[in-house]
Amino acid sequence: MQEDIREVLLSQEAIREKVQELGQKLTQDYRDLNPLCICVLKGAFPFMSDLVRFMDIHLETDFMAVSSYGDSTQSSGVVRIVKDLDASVEGRHVLVVEDIIDSGLTLSYLLELLRGRNAASVKVVTLLDKPARRTTGLKPDYSGFEVPDAFVVGYGLDYAEKYRNLPYIGVLKEEVYSD
Ligand SMILES: O=P(O)(O)OC[C@H]1O[C@H](OP(=O)(O)OP(=O)(O)O)[C@H](O)[C@@H]1O
Ligand code: HPA
Numbered sequence: 001m002q003e004d005i006r007e008v009l010l011s012q013e014a015i016r017e018k019v020q021e022l023g024q025k026l027t028q029d030y031r032d033l034n035p036l037c038i039c040v041l042k043g044a045f046p047f048m049s050d051l052v053r054f055m056d057i058h059l060e061t062d063f064m065a066v067s068s069y070g071d072s073t074q075s076s077g078v079v080r081i082v083k084d085l086d087a088s089v090e091g092r093h094v095l096v097v098e099d100i101i102d103s104g105l106t107l108s109y110l111l112e113l114l115r116g117r118n119a120a121s122v123k124v125v126t127l128l129d130k131p132a133r134r135t136t137g138l139k140p141d142y143s144g145f146e147v148p149d150a151f152v153v154g155y156g157l158d159y160a161e162k163y164r165n166l167p168y169i170g171v172l173k174e175e176v177y178s179d
């Protein structure tokens with residue numbers, strides 16, 4: 001698996017430190033709000049799992065699965081809900097937990113959906129932000145790292161469902177993908 005990686009962008013230690021910092025900030029900002037943290041599956045599962053353990057407040061979790069990349073390194077432009085939330089978001093302070101904002105299509109679709117369901121507030125925390133590829137005007141409320149315009153994998157991020165289990169985030173060698 002490691003031989004498919006061109007460059008390590010973010011080490012396991014750098015990720016841990018940043019996730020802790022984000023968790024501490026969210027602990028301050030969401031005190032007494034009992035936020036509903038929504039993990040955007042599949043990519044955000046390691047981030048969400050680590051982040052909530054750095055949030056020292058009462059919170060609840062829910063999971064939504066959406067997909068638009070499939071087996072490609074380019075967005076299909078169509079965001080598909082694979083699994084919807086279990087509970088209502090009405091009146092709740094919602095925190096959407098994402099692994100990466102790239103074109104911004106996934107998030108703009110999700111934000112519209114959640115606002116339409118009458119959440120009290122909807123904010124976004126993303127571990128990675130790739131502003132170079134943005135086609136929407138979206139900016140995350142909380143962001144870990146800015147990444148360059150390259151396809152990255154690891155710590156939940158996949159190419160064709162692989163590499164999610166890498167403990168660090170790296171750039172995939174171009175010869176590994178075909179599109
Ligand atoms: O800003 P965008 O261009 O929309 O890209 C970001 C989204 O794309 C990826 O999901 P993907 O569709 O690959 O599903 P996955 O999380 O199951 O891998 C990633 O996990 C984000 O949810
Ligand atoms: O760079 C990326 N890597 C993995 N999944 C993604 N989904 C959007 N951008 C990316």
Ligand SMILES: [Mg+2]
Nearest residue numbers: 043069070158
């Ligand atoms: Mg993916």
